[in-house]
Amino acid sequence: MARTLWEKIESIREQPEHIRMRYVVGCLIVSMLFILGIWLLSVGEGFRNISKEASDATMQGGELMPKDQVPSLNDLLEQAKPLRVDNQNGQTDTNYFNEQEKK
Numbered sequence: 001m002a003r004t005l006w007e008k009i010e011s012i013r014e015q016p017e018h019i020r021m022r023y024v025v026g027c028l029i030v031s032m033l034f035i036l037g038i039w040l041l042s043v044g045e046g047f048r049n050i051s052k053e054a055s056d057a058t059m060q061g062g063e064l065m066p067k068d069q070v071p072s073l074n075d076l077l078e079q080a081k082p083l084r085v086d087n088q089n090g091q092t093d094t095n096y097f098n099e100q101e102k103k
Contacts (some may be wrong), residue, residue, distance in 0.1 A: 012023055 012020060015023075
């Protein structure tokens with residue numbers, strides 16, 4: 001009663017083609033279910049890692065937010081202060097930037 005794998009393969013080879021196709025389809029279904037199961041486990045683990053990293057990043061991102069009152073863009077535009085460059089030494093803007101471009 002206990003056949004070896006090779007004996008089972010030989011008995012399947014002796015069957016008509018429609019019976020052999022049933023074995024092929026059955027083996028295909030079993031192997032695909034196995035592969036699908038492994039894939040689902042890996043996808044689930046990937047989502048768990050992503051959600052953990054996202055929650056960690058959210059906590060770290062909260063620390064990056066400014067604590068003090070930050071002026072809005074409208075407030076900055078209303079002030080209309082000209083741009084100043086450090087170490088300008090009384091030069092005009094055009095002269096200063098031309099000098100920087102030469103360096």
